[in-house]
Amino acid sequence: MTVAATLRRAQRLGGQQYSIVLILLVVCTIFAVASGPFLSVTNLTNILLQAAATSIAAIGMTFVIILAEVDISVGSLMSLAMTIAWMVSVAPGQAGGELPVSVWIYPVGLVLGAALGMLNGVLINQLRISAFIATLATMFAYRGIAWKLVGSSDKPFAESPVLVLGRSELFGIGVPVYLMIVVAAAAAVVLRRMPVGRYIYAIGGSQRSAMETGLPVRKVRLVAFGFSGLCCALAGLITIGRVGVLQANLGVGFEFTVFAEVVLGGTSLLGGRGSIVGSILGAVLLVVIDNGLNLLNASVYIYDVIKGLILIIGVMIDVALFTRTRPVVLGAS
Amino acid sequence: MSQAAVPQSGAPHLTLTGVAKSYAGVWVLKDVSFSVEAGQVVALVGENGAGKSTLKNILCGLVAPDAGTLTVAGTTFQRLTSDDARRLGIGAIHQELSLFPNLSIAENVHIGVGTLPTRFGLIQAAMMREQSLRLLGDFLEGGFEPNRLVETLSLGERQLVEVAKALHRASAMLIFDEPTTSLSVRERKRMFDVVRRLRASGYGIIYITHFMEEVFALADKVVVLRDGRVVGGGTPTTLTPAQLATMMAGRELAAIDTDLAAHPDRSDAAAAPVVLRTRHLSDASLLRDVTFDLHAGEVLGLAGLMGAGRTEVAQAIFGINPATGDVEVEGSPFLHRSPESAKARGLALVSEDRRADQVFAARSVYENLSSTILRELRQALGLLSRTRQRQRAADLAREYGVRHPGLDAPMAALSGGNQQKCIIARWLATSPTVCILDEPTKGIDVGAKAEIHLLISRLAANGLGVLLISSDLPELLALSHRILVMHKGGIVGALERSQFDPGRIVGMASMGKAA
Numbered sequence: 127m128t129v130a131a132t133l134r135r136a137q138r139l140g141g142q143q144y145s146i147v148l149i150l151l152v153v154c155t156i157f158a159v160a161s162g163p164f165l166s167v168t169n170l171t172n173i174l175l176q177a178a179a180t181s182i183a184a185i186g187m188t189f190v191i192i193l194a195e196v197d198i199s200v201g202s203l204m205s206l207a208m209t210i211a212w213m214v215s216v217a218p219g220q221a222g223g224e225l226p227v228s229v230w231i232y233p234v235g236l237v238l239g240a241a242l243g244m245l246n247g248v249l250i251n252q253l254r255i256s257a258f259i260a261t262l263a264t265m266f267a268y269r270g271i272a273w274k275l276v277g278s279s280d281k282p283f284a285e286s287p288v289l290v291l292g293r294s295e296l297f298g299i300g301v302p303v304y305l306m307i308v309v310a311a312a313a314a315v316v317l318r319r320m321p322v323g324r325y326i327y328a329i330g331g332s333q334r335s336a337m338e339t340g341l342p343v344r345k346v347r348l349v350a351f352g353f354s355g356l357c358c359a360l361a362g363l364i365t366i367g368r369v370g371v372l373q374a375n376l377g378v379g380f381e382f383t384v385f386a387e388v389v390l391g392g393t394s395l396l397g398g399r400g401s402i403v404g405s406i407l408g409a410v411l412l413v414v415i416d417n418g419l420n421l422l423n424a425s426v427y428i429y430d431v432i433k434g435l436i437l438i439i440g441v442m443i444d445v446a447l448f449t450r451t452r453p454v455v456l457g458a459s
Numbered sequence: 460m461s462q463a464a465v466p467q468s469g470a471p472h473l474t475l476t477g478v479a480k481s482y483a484g485v486w487v488l489k490d491v492s493f494s495v496e497a498g499q500v501v502a503l504v505g506e507n508g509a510g511k512s513t514l515k516n517i518l519c520g521l522v523a524p525d526a527g528t529l530t531v532a533g534t535t536f537q538r539l540t541s542d543d544a545r546r547l548g549i550g551a552i553h554q555e556l557s558l559f560p561n562l563s564i565a566e567n568v569h570i571g572v573g574t575l576p577t578r579f580g581l582i583q584a585a586m587m588r589e590q591s592l593r594l595l596g597d598f599l600e601g602g603f604e605p606n607r608l609v610e611t612l613s614l615g616e617r618q619l620v621e622v623a624k625a626l627h628r629a630s631a632m633l634i635f636d637e638p639t640t641s642l643s644v645r646e647r648k649r650m651f652d653v654v655r656r657l658r659a660s661g662y663g664i665i666y667i668t669h670f671m672e673e674v675f676a677l678a679d680k681v682v683v684l685r686d687g688r689v690v691g692g693g694t695p696t697t698l699t700p701a702q703l704a705t706m707m708a709g710r711e712l713a714a715i716d717t718d719l720a721a722h723p724d725r726s727d728a729a730a731a732p733v734v735l736r737t738r739h740l741s742d743a744s745l746l747r748d749v750t751f752d753l754h755a756g757e758v759l760g761l762a763g764l765m766g767a768g769r770t771e772v773a774q775a776i777f778g779i780n781p782a783t784g785d786v787e788v789e790g791s792p793f794l795h796r797s798p799e800s801a802k803a804r805g806l807a808l809v810s811e812d813r814r815a816d817q818v819f820a821a822r823s824v825y826e827n828l829s830s831t832i833l834r835e836l837r838q839a840l841g842l843l844s845r846t847r848q849r850q851r852a853a854d855l856a857r858e859y860g861v862r863h864p865g866l867d868a869p870m871a872a873l874s875g876g877n878q879q880k881c882i883i884a885r886w887l888a889t890s891p892t893v894c895i896l897d898e899p900t901k902g903i904d905v906g907a908k909a910e911i912h913l914l915i916s917r918l919a920a921n922g923l924g925v926l927l928i929s930s931d932l933p934e935l936l937a938l939s940h941r942i943l944v945m946h947k948g949g950i951v952g953a954l955e956r957s958q959f960d961p962g963r964i965v966g967m968a969s970m971g972k973a974a
Contacts (some may be wrong), residue, residue: 320581341572
């Protein structure tokens with residue numbers, strides 16, 4: 127129990143959970159012992175590169191989940207934003223084959239991502255429906271529109287600006303990794319140091335108190351969902367750049383990967399607590415598992431089983447540490 | 460603290476004139492007039508439901524009055540908006556705290572639009588901490604580290620943070636809504652000091668309470684509300700506790716007497732077997748040493764203020780909340796208490812919060828009525844017969860006088876009184892030996908109330924032991940054969956029917972001893 131006590135103390139001091147650090151260390155140690163190349167610089171930078179896109183989406187989702195809401199449309203949103211941005215920026219008149227895409231794909235994609243995310247927020251605000259229902263609906267709708275627009279075949283790119291983002295390197299490390307760091311740092315500053323960030327924690331912590339205190343609940347919701355959409359678009363740009371293809375199935379099942387990362391990172395689905403660092407470590411952990419198992423030549427079918435187990439273990443550790451903070455019931459007679 | 464200047468004492472800072480408010484035709488406030496000066500503590504006292512909270516909400520700009528005017532610092536208003544209240548420097552310390560447990564103390568004090576100190580868009584944590592230290596440390600003598608999370612604080616400490624949060628916004632008037640209900644003795648003393656210090660620095664304070672000792676310890680002036688009207692007042696120096704208790708409790712005693720006549724005397728109840736016996740029930744937070752016997756055919760009243768621990772007694776007996784001490788049902792010990800085993804042992808509980816705790820609002824009347832006896836209604840293979848369910852429900856509805864638009868109507872379509880009758884009916888369908896009723900007539904209309912009174916009296920006549928928890932004193936006096944008075948988790952008095960006296964009960968409930 128001393129380990130638990132230490133963790134609990136660490137957690138009380140820092141106000142966040144550290145089980146993810148523990149799990150990541152254990153998993154990395156196992157892989158390092160089992161497979162030599164795991165700890166090589168090439169492999170480690172490769173892990174970061176692979177984690178970049180999903181971590182950025184997880185950063186956006188962290189905002190939404192701290193707010194005690196959820197966005198399950200992220201995968202479809204990413205697909206629709208990329209599809210429309212591709213249509214706008216693809217060179218006209220050249221059907222079929224590898225098409226050149228102009229630099230416009232970046233601003234159009236990002237703006238669309240933010241707009242589609244905010245639309246989720248608008249639906250929740252105006253129709254007074256739960257985030258789960260609203261984003262479940264847009265998950266289907268966004269995906270359907272994307273397929274309707276470009277059909278269900280993949281769209282390969284010619285050598286084009288899209289690839290720059292995904293494939294360039296700086297000091298031997300992929301540009302997406304730098305992007306991830308920049309977005310994470312900015313998001314952490316917003317959450318920790320800016321009023322809107324504290325509102326997000328506050329509203330997620332107690333909706334009732336937020337109302338009584340007069341916090342701008344609806345505006346903050348738009349900010350969080352819009353930011354989540356923006357992050358998804360950036361993740362989408364990185365992904366299609368790295369793959370070199372706009373896949374018709376881009377982002378299918380993406381929402382579950384992102385949830386897993388955020389939850390592993392210690393962000394409570396009940397809202398009010400969580401951190402950007404945690405979500406990034408969660409994303410890295412999932413990639414590490416893929417990477418390590420791959421190096422060990424494990425059967426591909428076992429990957430998801432291991433991830434599922436790790437998710438349960440992570441949540442169990444958090445629950446064990448967190449049962450101490452039972453909410454105090456006030457005014458009960 | 461906000462910038463607006465604290466007004467000079469002497470002149471009335473806030474005056475209410477003829478303020479009235481009704482909900483659905485029922486007056487919760489009528490012709491309420493009084494004033495508060497700067498540097499004065501006005502105690503607003505009254506029983507539960509006297510209209511104190513509505514008054515608070517009107518002053519905070521959360522509720523608009525139907526009639527009357529509010530004059531604040533020389534300006535007269537028909538109603539206040541919450542923006543007005545903020546601008547005029549009126550703040551409230553809510554009984555159910557409006558804090559964010561996952562944020563730090565400093566953040567809780569400052570959070571709000573325009574109240575977080577920022578520079579270049581970034582929150583100035585150091586400044587926030589400093590201001591919180593000043594408010595909480597120097598002013599409230601809290602000795603807190605402002606960077607601690609609120610969830611790590613005790614209730615009393617949280618209450619101080621709530622005060623600091625209000626102070627950060629309000630500059631002239633503070634309304635304390637029963638701030639000590641859930642505090643320990645030490646924490647209450649500290650809250651008293653805080654109120655005195657705020658008074659000394661010029662705040663006008665409305666202090667809502669029903670603890671008489673607090674009135675005499677703090678107030679410069681007392682206003683007594685009963686059934687939405689100001690029924691009396693004065694200064695603590697000219698009033699005695701007994702006078703105050705009578706003012707708070709006094710109702711049309713004649714009405715009680717007629718009820719009484721219909722109620723069979725049970726002077727022989729003591730001779731009847733004990734159906735429920737508790738010994739030294741205590742729990743971690745409130746209850747201490749609750750010991751009593753309930754006889755068959757007896758209505759045992761449990762009087763006390765909100766937060767005195769009456770509901771907790773019921774929950775301890777039922778095993779909803781863990782408690783130490785013994786419970787015996789019909790002479791044999793009731794171990795490993797849980798709601799399920801309580802039901803099996805012949806206990807029934809009609810809890811206070813109908814809507815949240817007991818009604819399946821969206822389900823039909825017949826499903827609600829038969830939900831406790833599904834096991835008994837099972838047929839071959841454990842399948843339920845709708846016909847039998849409906850039949851039994853119809854019988855119950857008839858027997859207990861439930862008026863409903865149809866057995867298939869959703870429960871939500873019934874009036875509060877009929878919902879309550881349904882709940883009582885479905886518990887009684889389990890043929891219990893003991894029935895605990897927690898505020899059985901709260902929030903229901905007069906007619907249904909009378910019917911439920913009759914029902915309770917009939918149940919006792921049929922040999923059921925009834926533990927009746929009620930904040931409605933006339934009801935308690937009319938129905939009970941004996942009354943136990945609770946105060947801060949313990950039983951402080953037991954009265955036989957011949958000793959019943961409303962003033963005495965209110966006195967014991969608010970002071971913990973006889974007035």
